[in-house]
Amino acid sequence: MDKAPIEPLSNAYRLVNPGPVVLITVGDGEADNLFAVTWNMPIRKDPGMVAFLSGKRHHSYPFIERTGELGVNIPDASLADAVLGCGSVTGAKEPDKFGRFGLTRQPASRIKVPLVAECVANLECRVCQIVDLGASSLIVAQILAATADPRHFQRGHWTFDNGLQLLHHLSGSRFCVSSETITATVPPRAQT
Amino acid sequence: MDKAPIEPLSNAYRLVNPGPVVLITVGDGEADNLFAVTWNMPIRKDPGMVAFLSGKRHHSYPFIERTGELGVNIPDASLADAVLGCGSVTGAKEPDKFGRFGLTRQPASRIKVPLVAECVANLECRVCQIVDLGASSLIVAQILAATADPRHFQRGHWTFDNGLQLLHHLSGSRFCVSSETITATVPPRAQT
Numbered sequence: 001m002d003k004a005p006i007e008p009l010s011n012a013y014r015l016v017n018p019g020p021v022v023l024i025t026v027g028d029g030e031a032d033n034l035f036a037v038t039w040n041m042p043i044r045k046d047p048g049m050v051a052f053l054s055g056k057r058h059h060s061y062p063f064i065e066r067t068g069e070l071g072v073n074i075p076d077a078s079l080a081d082a083v084l085g086c087g088s089v090t091g092a093k094e095p096d097k098f099g100r101f102g103l104t105r106q107p108a109s110r111i112k113v114p115l116v117a118e119c120v121a122n123l124e125c126r127v128c129q130i131v132d133l134g135a136s137s138l139i140v141a142q143i144l145a146a147t148a149d150p151r152h153f154q155r156g157h158w159t160f161d162n163g164l165q166l167l168h169h170l171s172g173s174r175f176c177v178s179s180e181t182i183t184a185t186v187p188p189r190a191q192t
Numbered sequence: 193m194d195k196a197p198i199e200p201l202s203n204a205y206r207l208v209n210p211g212p213v214v215l216i217t218v219g220d221g222e223a224d225n226l227f228a229v230t231w232n233m234p235i236r237k238d239p240g241m242v243a244f245l246s247g248k249r250h251h252s253y254p255f256i257e258r259t260g261e262l263g264v265n266i267p268d269a270s271l272a273d274a275v276l277g278c279g280s281v282t283g284a285k286e287p288d289k290f291g292r293f294g295l296t297r298q299p300a301s302r303i304k305v306p307l308v309a310e311c312v313a314n315l316e317c318r319v320c321q322i323v324d325l326g327a328s329s330l331i332v333a334q335i336l337a338a339t340a341d342p343r344h345f346q347r348g349h350w351t352f353d354n355g356l357q358l359l360h361h362l363s364g365s366r367f368c369v370s371s372e373t374i375t376a377t378v379p380p381r382a383q384t
Binding site: 101 | 321328362
C-alpha cells in the first residue's frame with residue numbers, strides 16, 4: 001500500500017496512542033529482525049517519543065544497543081497470525097522472520113532498519129535512552145519520521161470509516177479488535 | 193457491581209494488557225483525586241507491575257510521591273464522558289472529581305486510596321520506582337491486589353461475551369472501542 005507522511009510529525013504519537021500491539025524492527029544493514037511488543041506507549045508528543053519494554057537477553061537487544069535505531073510498525077487485525085508468529089519465534093533460530101511470516105521489508109527514509117510494508121503505519125525511531133528496570137529495559141526512542149495508510153489516518157487522526165481494525169493483545173494467542181469510535185463530551189456541571 | 197479478586201495475582205497485568213485508557217486514583221486519607229492516563233502499560237507479569245507517565249507538575253504528583261500508593265481503574269466505554277472529564281479538569285480547581293463526574297469511591301483492601309466503583313476492574317498498587325524522563329516521570333508500581341467484574345474477566349482472561357467494551361484513547365475527545373476478540377494461529381512453516 002502507498003503510505004503518506006505524517007505532517008506535522010507531532011501528530012505521529014497518535015498512531016500508537018490507542019494501545020495497539022506493534023512490530024518492532026531492528027537491523028544493521030546486514031542482518032535484521034522483528035518482534036511483537038504489547039508493552040509500548042507514547043511518552044511525549046513534540047518531539048514525538050515512544051517507549052517499550054524489552055528483555056535484556058532478547059535477540060534484538062544488541063541491535064538496538066549497537067545501532068540506536070528501530071522501526072515501530074502498526075499491524076491491523078489482518079496481520080494477527082503474523083504478529084503472533086513474530087512474538088512466538090525467536091530471531092536466534094529464525095534469521096528471516098519477514099520471510100517466515102509473509103512480511104515484506106519496506107525501506108525507511110531516515111534509518112537503516114527495514115519497516116514492515118503490510119503494516120498500516122510505520123514510525124522510524126532513534127533510541128535516546130535505555131532505562132534499566134531490573135529484569136528488562138525500557139527503550140525510549142524519538143520519532144524521526146512516520147507514514148500511514150491515508151485511508152485510515154487522515155488529517156492527523158486515525159479514522160475507522162474505511163474498515164480499520166486495530167489489534168490489541170489480550171494474552172497468549174488472543175487479541176481484541178477496535179473498529180469503531182466514540183466522541184465523548186465533558187459532562188456539564190450540575191446546577192447548584 | 194460486585195467484583196471478584198484476581199487469583200492468581202500474576203494474571204492481573206492482563207487487565208491493562210490491551211492498552212485501555214485508565215483512571216489513576218490517589219489519596220492520603222484526607223484528600224483524593226483521579227485523572228485519566230492514556231500512556232500506561234504493564235511492565236512485568238509476576239510480580240505484576242504497571243508503569244505510566246505523569247507530568248511532574250501534575251496536581252496528583254505530590255500524592256504519589258508522598259503516599260507511594262495509587263489505584264489503576266479500568267473504565268468501559270459507558271464511562272467515556274467521565275474519563276474525558278477526569279482528563280480535562282484539574283484537581284487543583286475541582287477538589288471532588290468523583291462527585292463532579294458521577295463516580296463513586298470504592299474502598300481498597302490494601303491501600304488507603306479510593307478506587308472507582310463504576311470501573312470494570314481495579315488494581316491496587318504500591319509505587320516502587322519513579323524514573324525521571326525529563327519533562328515527565330515514569331511511575332512504576334507493583335500490583336498488590338486486583339478485582340474485576342466477573343461477567344467480563346473470567347479464569348484469568350478478559351471475555352467479551354457479555355458485552356464488554358474496552359475504551360482506548362485516540363486523541364482529544366475521541367476514543368476507539370474494542371468489543372470483539374480474535375484468536376491467532378502461528379502460520380505453519382512452508383514445505384521446502
